[in-house]
Amino acid sequence: MDIGNFHPLKKVLLNEGTSELYLFQPDSVYIVKLDKQKKVRKIPLLVPEENFIYDFHPISIGDNIYFVEYKGGRLFEYTDNKFIRKDRSFTHKMQINSTVFVHKDSIYRYGGYGFWSQRNFFTYYDKPSSEWQMVAPSSSKILPKGTQDSWVTNVEDDIYIFGGIAMDDYNPEQFYPSHKVFKFNTNAASWQELGDGNIDLSRFSKSIPFGNKHIYLDDKDDNIYVVDIIDNTLKLYKKTSVNNNIVALLNSYYFKGAFYCFIWNPQQPNHFQLTVIPEEEFFGDLISEREFYDTNTAHSSVLLGVLSTLGISLLLFLTRRWYLGRNKITVSLKGLSYKNNKFDMDENSIAAINLLLRSDDEVNSKELMDLVENKNLNFAHNTKIKNKLIAEINFKLRTVLGIKADPITFQKSKIDKRIKTYSIERRYFLIR
Template sequence: MKRIFLFLIFSNILFGQEKLVFDNINIQTGIDYQNENYLVFDNSEFYYFKDFNSNTWNKKDILYNQIPTSKDFPYNFFHIKNKNYFVYKGCGTVYEFKNDSILRIDNSFEHKSQFNASTFIYHDEIYYFGGYGLFTFKNILTKYDFKTREWELVKYSDHNNIPEPRSHALTYLIDDDLYVIGGFTENYETNLTTTTNKALNDIWKLNLTTKKWTFLGNLKNKNFHIIEKLGYLASKNNLFFDNGKLYQIDFKNEILKSTEPKGKYTFSLLEQYNSKRNEIFYVLSNSDESNRKYEIIVENFDDYKSDFINEEDLFESNNSTQNILLVLVVLSISLVIFYFLKKKSKPQHENKIILKDSNFYFKDKAISNLLSEENELLYFFFKHKHQALPMNEVVDFFSKNDATPYNTLTKKKDLVLSGLKQKLAFILEVEEDDLFIIQKNTEDKRIKEIQLNPRYF
């Protein structure tokens, strides 16, 4: 009896129950394969867990938590090399969950620039593709470096052939190839400041070894799109997504399959697939909007699935992937020939970016795809366009007279400058290295200087 009493005193497990229901969807779920637990987090004080072999949910105190207090839980969950991590949904801060505590491990900050990005793990590193933040959609790829504890921008090998900026895209990783499907982007077909975003129906493939994008085609079925809070999952070499129906995308055979409509395919959220047990871990909402409830469900994936009764071509046309690739090769050769012919010709005055009334223009059109920091940095370069700036002055530009370490400012400078160069090179259709003149100071060779290339500015 004494042993039981001591256990109850020192254990931080608060209770056990078979059913777990929430009043809101501001939660995050995860699968801990190392300890064979399903995890649910809904605030900064405690979490819920259920053993793979148990039907009971337990509530447990978080002993130490460095995540800022908030009403929701704005973090994505990742399980890498038997460790559990939380990453800010807008990209940036990284925390490790271990020993019932959440500890910050990064040297970064809350970027707030890639909300609703498509996240994935590749070679045990965390990646964010696309997303939305600071009033713009993104098509950048960022990854977290566990050694430096910083985020870095992954540069594409061909900036002239990249997907349109987007959020909410499906992504599916097969070996070294990342497939990106659909999503939402800015609707430029209206002048209204607040309008519904445009749904995308394209499919792209990024080879993560060569960093080269390939456009595969457009979806034939235009009727299914990702909605915020809905999930998708990869299982047995196929991608599954539910929205009213359960869809299966078969990339190998270029086929889209679907089931009959079912309620759970409409109200299920945050789906995750447990590859060890062939189970699906998800949140199921009821249909009562006046009294919405969200139940945590663990179910055998074969029971969750229905018979796929509909089958159609994945792509808009009947062309095979090989024919599409052949067309892309021809187009690529044409682009290369066009590029070299254009490079030989003398640049005209109109092939310049100009500053007018505090706004940047190219060929009389305003440039609107720059982030605020990229815009401010370009303005800074324009103010000193007739002089070469020491690189340390560019780093000082990012200082806000606070105690931010110089190394952090340097990395931030590199990230912003890289993004700026990528976008300007895309606009001007030139190489990124041609945008700036990089040189050493004539008096002190240790000092590196940078200046806008007057050929393009």
């Protein structure tokens, strides 16, 4: 089927709901009835603005056709040969070259470039609000690096992101092919890194969606590459005679067991024709099959992430431990130190401080008396020894800490007002 001169034809869209192929020119459209292999007459387009077909990306949901702005968030519905504005957005230039796709009957976008940075999240068009909303990865522990022109495959609640172009974080004007493969689960709102792709998809000049798979071709390569991201397979087939003639700048489609491709018309220069190629005739012999992405890199990244997290946690723990104890007296069962310097204190004093700090209940006078009690002395004499011990401890602690108030004080027991109990200001100490 001869379509005509190459240059006026700018966009091609398959509407699976109506089994029609739309061939958009700047000011008109051809509609090809795929079931009848028939091209209807040329229909003039009442575009809402100049260069509209250049600046917007067509996409279909069921029987409906929409046009999404490349450089911003404007959205039009194409119906009855009219373009109806649907959104309340604007040309924000923050998602240039984002990947536009349909997920559960909603228009999604992933990635994109703008203001020397790249996006690493999804947005979707919300019909009730007529606004674009962000899909927050609220439960994710990792995030992919931002990319543009990425490939997308979505099945049920999973959206696979792979390939595309990434940007150098330290030189925003330098770009490089991304090999990362990620999966986002919309129910869990979480990312999972799957691995690194084994081939550079950016080197291919042609690609064709093939169900949940993607086909990649290039004039300089004699093979056809079929990527199944879900099963993690990469199959190589020999090209057939028709593959090299496929026009790279116009979308080809797979529909109901056949490929609909635009190829150069050998009889007329700068003309091309729409050709239907049955699936069994599209592929040559199978050459090889291997994994598309290497899962070891993802496991290494996870392990590195775990080790990094543990290292950071340990560093934070040690830092917090140092911070909390930097102006405190460190107390152990063996002795006391202040700012890494030990200071002399007798065994009874160390025991008394540990008793006061480690006790969950009130420490009464008798418990402290037991530490210094001499059976050969009477109660009054032992009480003086106990009071002297407390006074000496308070003097040493005040001197070391540079404070005026005694850290150890006494008060009446909450249980029995006749009993004297002791307490210590815990904020001055770090227990080990």
